[in-house]
Amino acid sequence: MSGADETAFGVYVHWPFCLSKCPYCDFNSHVRHAAIDEARFVRAFTAEIAATAERVGRRTVSTIFFGGGTPSLMQPATVGAVLDAIGTHWSVARDAEVTLEANPTSVEATRFRGYRAAGVNRVSLGIQALDDGALKELGRLHTAQEALDAVKVAQANFPRTSFDLIYARPAQTPALWEAELKRALAQAGEHLSLYQLTIEQDTPFFALRAAGKLVVPDDDIGRALYDTTQAVCAAAGLPAYEISNHARPGAECRHNLVYWRAHEYAGIGPGAHGRLDIDGARRATATEKRPEAWLARVEANGHGVISDEELLPEQMADEFLLMGLRLAEGIDPKRYARLAGRPLDPKRIAILHDEGVVETTPNGRLRVTLAGFPVLDAVVADLAA
Ligand SMILES: C[S@@+](CC[C@H](N)C(=O)[O-])C[C@H]1O[C@@H](n2cnc3c(N)ncnc32)[C@H](O)[C@@H]1O
Ligand code: SF4
Numbered sequence: 001m002s003g004a005d006e007t008a009f010g011v012y013v014h015w016p017f018c019l020s021k022c023p024y025c026d027f028n029s030h031v032r033h034a035a036i037d038e039a040r041f042v043r044a045f046t047a048e049i050a051a052t053a054e055r056v057g058r059r060t061v062s063t064i065f066f067g068g069g070t071p072s073l074m075q076p077a078t079v080g081a082v083l084d085a086i087g088t089h090w091s092v093a094r095d096a097e098v099t100l101e102a103n104p105t106s107v108e109a110t111r112f113r114g115y116r117a118a119g120v121n122r123v124s125l126g127i128q129a130l131d132d133g134a135l136k137e138l139g140r141l142h143t144a145q146e147a148l149d150a151v152k153v154a155q156a157n158f159p160r161t162s163f164d165l166i167y168a169r170p171a172q173t174p175a176l177w178e179a180e181l182k183r184a185l186a187q188a189g190e191h192l193s194l195y196q197l198t199i200e201q202d203t204p205f206f207a208l209r210a211a212g213k214l215v216v217p218d219d220d221i222g223r224a225l226y227d228t229t230q231a232v233c234a235a236a237g238l239p240a241y242e243i244s245n246h247a248r249p250g251a252e253c254r255h256n257l258v259y260w261r262a263h264e265y266a267g268i269g270p271g272a273h274g275r276l277d278i279d280g281a282r283r284a285t286a287t288e289k290r291p292e293a294w295l296a297r298v299e300a301n302g303h304g305v306i307s308d309e310e311l312l313p314e315q316m317a318d319e320f321l322l323m324g325l326r327l328a329e330g331i332d333p334k335r336y337a338r339l340a341g342r343p344l345d346p347k348r349i350a351i352l353h354d355e356g357v358v359e360t361t362p363n364g365r366l367r368v369t370l371a372g373f374p375v376l377d378a379v380v381a382d383l384a385a
Contacts, residue, residue, distance in 0.1 A: 010063040010258035011086055013045060014269035015071040016291045019103075022139040023204035024166075024197060028271035028289050029069040038078045044298040045268055046085040048287070051303040052266045053089035056276050059264075061090045063097045063255035066120075072102035076114025082268075083119045097160075097254045099124055104150030104163075105142045112157040122160040124193070124253075125150055130180050134169055151187055162191035162253065167225050168217045169197055174224045178232055185236045190251030194229050195244050196222060223374055230370060243326045243373055260327050262320040270294035270304065282311045313341050318384045325380055330367025348383055 017036055018029045053059075064086060066079060079100065086092060099122040100115055102108055112123065127147045129135050135144060142150075147163075154161045165184055167177050184192065197216060199205050208214035217225060230240060238246040242260060245253065258265050267274035271289035275282060287304040288294040294304040311319070317340030324331035337343040349366065352358040357372030357379050372379050 006263065007060065008062045008254070008258050008261070008263040009059040009090075010065065010255050010263070010265035011049075011061055011090075012255075012265055012267050012269075012272055012274075013064070013066050013071075013082055014267070014272045015066060015068045015074055016270045016289075017073055018068065018070045019073065019105075019141060020139065023208075024138060024200065026200035026203050027069065030291060036073075038075055040295060042078055042081045042085075044295050044304075045082050047298050048268050048303050049082075049085045049089050049266075052268065052274070052276070055278060056264075056266070059090050061086060061092045061096055063258055064092075064099070065255040066100040068101055070103050070108075071100050072108040072111060072115075076111055076118050079115055079120060080118035097122055099253065099255055101126065102150070102154070103142070104147040106146055106149065109150040109153040112153050116157045121158060122162070122253075123154045123158045124191075125154055125161070125163040127151070127163045127184070128166045129169065130165075130183055134172075137170065138166065148187055155189055160191070160251065161189045162193060162247075163188065164193040164195065166195050166197050167229065168222050170214060170216055172217060172225065174221070174228045177225050178228050181229065181232050182236075185232070185238070188238070190238075191245070191247040191253060192233065192238060193245050194233070196226065226374055239328070240373075241328050243376060257327075260323045262316070262323055282316050284309050284311055313339060316340075321384055322380050325366075325368050325376060325383075328367065330361065330365045333364065333366050344383060348385075352379060352382060 014028065016028050016030055017032055019031065021029065021031055064083065066074070066082075071079070083098065098120050100120045101124050102112070104125045104127055115123070125147070128138055128140055130144045130147070132143050135142065151161070151163060163184070165181070167181075181194075199209050199216065205214055209216065233239060233246045237248055240246050241252050242256070245256065247253070262275070264277050265275055267285060267287060270287060270291045271294075272287050274285040276285060277283075284307075285305050286307040288297050288306050297304040297306075317336055320336060320339055321331065333344055344366070349358065352372075353360070357369055357375060358366060359369050360366055368376055368379055
C-alpha cells in the first residue's frame with residue numbers, strides 16, 4: 001500500500017433505515033413501520049449527486065460505498081438508479097470499487113444477485129458474532145448459521161466480500177474470542193472488520209451499563225482481546241492495515257482508505273459527511289440527519305447540506321494525522337508539513353519513539369507501533385498539540 005493515489009475520489013451514499021435498532025448502535029439509522037418510498041429517495045439522491053457534481057466539477061470516481069443503516073433493505077433497482085446517477089454526473093473508473101453494507105438475514109441474501117447485476121462488486125456483512133446467545137444480547141435479528149449462510153451467498157455472488165465482528169462483548173474471554181475468531185477466519189475471504197464494542201451515549205447499552213446490568217471487559221481484558229486479534233489475524237494472513245480492519249495484502253477497502261488517507265469524497269444522503277476540494281480549498285460538508293427532513297430540504301433546495309465550512313490548514317493537518325495514524329502504513333510527515341505549513345515537532349516524535357509507541361519506517365513514514373495502537377488517541381493528541 002502507498003498513500004500516493006492523490007486523485008482518489010469516493011462517493012458515500014447513506015441509507016438511513018433498519019428493521020430494528022440494535023441496542024449498542026449510535027449510527028444514523030431509523031426504524032419506520034410504513035413502507036419507504038424508494039422512488040422518492042432515488043429522486044432526492046439523484047438531485048444531491050447532481051448538485052455536488054456541479055460544485056466540484058469533473059472527477060473520476062474511484063470508489064462508491066452504500067452505508068447505513070441497512071443498505072441491503074434497498075431494492076436492487078434503487079441501488080442501480082443511484083449508480084446510474086453517479087455515472088451520469090461523474091465518470092466512474094472502470095475498476096471502481098462499489099461496496100454495499102448488508103445485514104446477514106436470509107431475506108437480504110436473496111437480493112445479492114440483484115445488487116451484483118446493478119454494479120455492486122463488494123459486500124460488507126454485519127455478522128457481529130458467531131454465537132447465538134451473543135447475537136441475541138446484541139439485539140440482532142439473525143442466527144450465527146443464517147449469517148454464515150449469507151457469507152456463502154455473498155461469496156458466490158461478489159468478487160470481493162468482507163464481514164464485521166464485534167468483540168469485547170460481555171463475559172468474553174481471550175480464549176473464547178480466539179476460538180470464535182478462528183472459526184470466522186475459516187469462513188472469511190480477503191477482508192474482516194473487527195470492532196471492539198464501544199458503549200455509546202444515548203444507547204440502551206449505555207443505560208444498561210450505568211444500571212450495572214451490562215458488564216463489559218475491563219481495559220486489561222480489552223487489551224488482551226486486542227492482542228489476540230492481532231496475533232490470530234496476522235497468523236492467518238490478514239494483518240491489520242488499520243486499527244480495526246484486516247485484509248490480505250492488496251484486498252484493503254479502497255473506499256475507507258480514501259478517508260484514512262485524507263483524500264476527497266462526496267457525502268450523499270441523510271447525515272452524510274463529505275470532504276471536497278473546491279477552488280483550491282478543502283471543505284467539510286454535512287447534510288441534514290433526519291431522513292424526512294433531509295428529503296424535504298433536497299426537494300426544496302436541490303441538496304440537503306446544512307453545514308459547509310472551509311477547513312483551515314491546521315484543521316486539515318490535524319485531520320490528516322488523526323485519520324492517517326490509524327493505518328499500519330502511517331503517514332508521510334512531509335504531507336503533514338505541507339498541510340500545516342510547519343513540520344511535526346521532532347522533540348515530541350523523539351519522546352514517542354523512546355516510549356515505543358511510534359516508529360519511523362526506512363522510507364521516512366511515521367507510524368504507530370502495535371504497542372501504540374491501544375493508546376492511539378493519546379499519541380495523536382500529543383503529536384497534534
Ligand atoms: C453502520 S453498521 C452497518 C452494518 C449493518 N447495518 C449491520 O449492522 O449489519 C457498521 C458496523 O459498525 C459496527 N458497530 C456499530 N456500533 C458499534 C459499537 N457500538 N461498537 C462496536 N462496533 C459497532 C458493527 O460491526 C456494524 O457492522
Ligand atoms: S448495527 Fe446495523 S442494523 Fe443495527 S441499528 Fe446499527 S446500522 Fe442498524
